[in-house]
Amino acid sequence: MKPPPFGYAAPRTLDEALAALAAAPGGKVLAGGQSLIPLLSMRLAAPPALIDINRAAELDTLRTGDGGVRVGALARHARVERSAEAAAVQPLLRRALRHVAHPAIRNRGTVVGSLAHADPAAELPAVLAVLGGTVEAASPEGRRTIPADDFFRGPLECALGPGEIAVSAFFPAAPPRTGSAFAESARRHGDYALTGVAAVVTLGEDLRVTAARTGHLGIAATPLVLDLTAAAGSAGDWPAAAAHVRARIDPDADIHASADYRRHLTGVLTERALRAAAADALRRARD
Amino acid sequence: MEETHEIVLTVNGTHRTARAPARRLLSDLLRHDLGLTGTHVGCEHGVCGCCTVLLDGAPVRSCLMLAVTAAGHEITTVEGLAAPDGTPSPVQRAFRECHGLQCGFCTPGFLCTVTALLRDTPRPTEEQVLDGIAGNLCRCTGYQNIVRSVHRAAELLSEREGGA
Numbered sequence: 157m158k159p160p161p162f163g164y165a166a167p168r169t170l171d172e173a174l175a176a177l178a179a180a181p182g183g184k185v186l187a188g189g190q191s192l193i194p195l196l197s198m199r200l201a202a203p204p205a206l207i208d209i210n211r212a213a214e215l216d217t218l219r220t221g222d223g224g225v226r227v228g229a230l231a232r233h234a235r236v237e238r239s240a241e242a243a244a245v246q247p248l249l250r251r252a253l254r255h256v257a258h259p260a261i262r263n264r265g266t267v268v269g270s271l272a273h274a275d276p277a278a279e280l281p282a283v284l285a286v287l288g289g290t291v292e293a294a295s296p297e298g299r300r301t302i303p304a305d306d307f308f309r310g311p312l313e314c315a316l317g318p319g320e321i322a323v324s325a326f327f328p329a330a331p332p333r334t335g336s337a338f339a340e341s342a343r344r345h346g347d348y349a350l351t352g353v354a355a356v357v358t359l360g361e362d363l364r365v366t367a368a369r370t371g372h373l374g375i376a377a378t379p380l381v382l383d384l385t386a387a388a389g390s391a392g393d394w395p396a397a398a399a400h401v402r403a404r405i406d407p408d409a410d411i412h413a414s415a416d417y418r419r420h421l422t423g424v425l426t427e428r429a430l431r432a433a434a435a436d437a438l439r440r441a442r443d
Numbered sequence: 444m445e446e447t448h449e450i451v452l453t454v455n456g457t458h459r460t461a462r463a464p465a466r467r468l469l470s471d472l473l474r475h476d477l478g479l480t481g482t483h484v485g486c487e488h489g490v491c492g493c494c495t496v497l498l499d500g501a502p503v504r505s506c507l508m509l510a511v512t513a514a515g516h517e518i519t520t521v522e523g524l525a526a527p528d529g530t531p532s533p534v535q536r537a538f539r540e541c542h543g544l545q546c547g548f549c550t551p552g553f554l555c556t557v558t559a560l561l562r563d564t565p566r567p568t569e570e571q572v573l574d575g576i577a578g579n580l581c582r583c584t585g586y587q588n589i590v591r592s593v594h595r596a597a598e599l600l601s602e603r604e605g606g607a
Contacts, residue, residue, distance in 0.1 A: 157487040161445050164465030164511060186512070193507045194488040196466075206465065210512050234501070258578025260495055260502040260556065345577050 159196035163205035170323060173209050174296050178319050180205035185321055187229060190257070190265035191273045207321075215323060220245045224289070224328040229269070229321070233262035245329045247436075248287065248336035248354060252279045255338060258346045271307070272322045274314040277348040277374040279340070281308055285379035286354045286371025289327045295320040308378035333359040335436025339429040340373070341421055343412060349374050350413045351422045355429035357392070359437045364390040368397060368433075370426055375407040375418060384430070392434050398427035450514045454479065455523030465511050470494045472510035473520060481521040483551050485580075492579035495552035496520050502559045521551035524558060533599035534558050534592075543592030546583040553579050557593050561600055567593070 163183070165176035177183050183205035186192055195201040209215060209229060217228030220241040227236055236242055237253040256262055256270070256279050270280045271291060284291075285304040292301055293316055307315045316322055330336065340352025351374045358367040368388045372380040387393075387400035407418040447462045454477060461476040470487075473479045473496070485491035487506045494505040497519035505518075524532045531539065534557050544550050553576065560567065560575040567575065572593045581589060 158468070158471075159466040161464065161466055164446075164448070166511065186509070189509070189512070190489060190504075190507050193468075193509070197468075197487055197506070206509075208509070208512055258492070259575065260492065260504055260578050261489060261507075263498070263501040264503045264507065345574070 157197040159193070160199060160202045162203055164208065165205065166208045166211050168211050170212055170214055170294060170321070173207050173212055173321060174294060174319070176207045177321065178296055180207065181318065183207050185209055187269040188232060188265035190261050191269070191275065217324070218242065222329060224326055225249060226324050226326050227267045228324050229266065231267055233265050233267060234259070236267055237262060246287070246327050247330060248283055248338060248356070249327055251336065251338040252283045252354060255279050255340050255349070255352070268322050268325050271325055272314055272316060274308050274312055276311050276377055276379070279352060279373060282352065282354050282371035282373040282379040284325060284327065285381045286356055286369055287328050289325060291322050292324045292326070293320045294323045310377050331358060333437055333441040335433045335438070335440055337429040337432035337436060339425040341425060351375050351407065351418050351425060353422065353425050353429045355426070355433040357430060357433040357437045359441055363438065363441060365392040365434065368430060370401065370429065372405070372422065375405050375422055380405065388430070394427045394430045397430055398423040401426045448511050450510050452514050453517040455519055463510055465509060467510045468506050469508040469510045469513045470505035473505060479520050479522055481551050483548055485548070490580070491549070492556065493549050493552040495555045495579065497555055497559060500559065502556045519555070521554050524554055532558065533603060534561065534596040537596035537599055538592045541588050541592040541595050543589045545581065545588065548583065549579060549581045553589060557596060561597055565600060566597060
């Protein structure tokens with residue numbers, strides 16, 4: 157298993173990378189390569205050129221502020237996972253990153269690369285979607301900000317156009333009295349999940365539930381975000397919210413799980429994640 | 444004729460140079476161009492962990508990295524774990540003592556992974572050990588001796604620290 161031949165450019169700046177991509181129609185951007193290189197080796201992809209952005213230091217950034225966490229295109233999963241500042245501003249990031257493959261993969265793979273790869277079974281697209289985050293794309297024409305809702309178009313398909321490079325992703329901060337949790341079930345830890353869920357619960361001043369949302373992976377062509385505020389009610393009826401999810405989804409069967417099993421498991425994990433997110437919100441409200 | 448690139452990198456503390464096409468995987472550069480066949484290649488798509496090496500000290504899959512991307516970086520392979528005089532490292536000694544090698548195919552990946560794991564987490568819990576080696580597969584025997592080896596390596600390392 158060896159990759160097919162391809163043209164290769166190793167730009168040192170974003171501008172050089174955009175120029176190299178413009179000069180190589182059909183070229184692919186290589187960052188961590190933890191999804192792209194297997195695709196090349198298995199010859200499922202044969203792009204005419206790779207634009208290797210690993211030397212573009214300006215993209216190796218991780219910025220946190222009151223508004224949220226902005227992750228540059230070269231920030232590896234491991235860096236974001238270890239960042240205490242990122243975890244303080246948006247705890248869901250670290251909670252989800254621990255489920256992304258294995259440590260050796262997280263040392264190399266990038267957060268933005270995982271989003272651009274748009275695998276419906278991946279964790280980070282569901283996180284970006286449930287938080288209502290954005291992806292910043294650059295092209296020779298300029299920059300645009302793409303909301304998560306518009307970014308994921310289908311399995312392994314995102315909204316980046318030819319000649320565009322995703323330069324960063326923005327994960328909004330957790331608002332006050334808001335908790336989160338992540339749960340997934342995989343045949344082995346680190347494998348692609350059969351189904352997974354990121355849950356976010358917000359409480360009011362009176363500690364009653366004012367918002368409950370889930371972002372699901374592995375059960376639809378793109379991350380599925382559901383607003384469960386009405387289903388859960390202000391008292392937080394999590395079994396009712398999970399029942400609503402089970403009725404709402406239409407997962408596929410594959411060799412690992414039947415559609416019914418996936419639906420059942422999604423309900424179980426949803427209830428568990430919502431409960432944990434509500435407990436987290438309560439903890440944060442009392443701090 | 445396919446275009447080739449000059450690739451200069453540091454492997455086990457030594458400057459090495461090779462010419463290879465951009466599609467040369469780091470695992471293949473180490474084995475074929477540099478003759479370092481200690482790095483084993485199992486699945487070639489990032490699942491088995493046999494080809495794990497240290498890139499600037501951090502474990503990575505050498506089959507999931509282009510050699511050209513590794514240019515300028517420091518690579519440590521299993522050949523670089525022992526002392527310069529050939530004395531096995533504490534992790535290597537522990538694997539030998541506890542029969543953690545078994546058939547030996549997955550061993551290079553385990554040794555590199557565990558070397559970094561114990562550097563970052565010198566006294567790992569059972570759960571941290573299991574999580575730390577979860578990305579490395581043994582297909583011949585099982586993990587009991589390997590897990591025992593990791594705990595023994597932690598002991599040997601702490602004895603060395605304590606004795607220093």
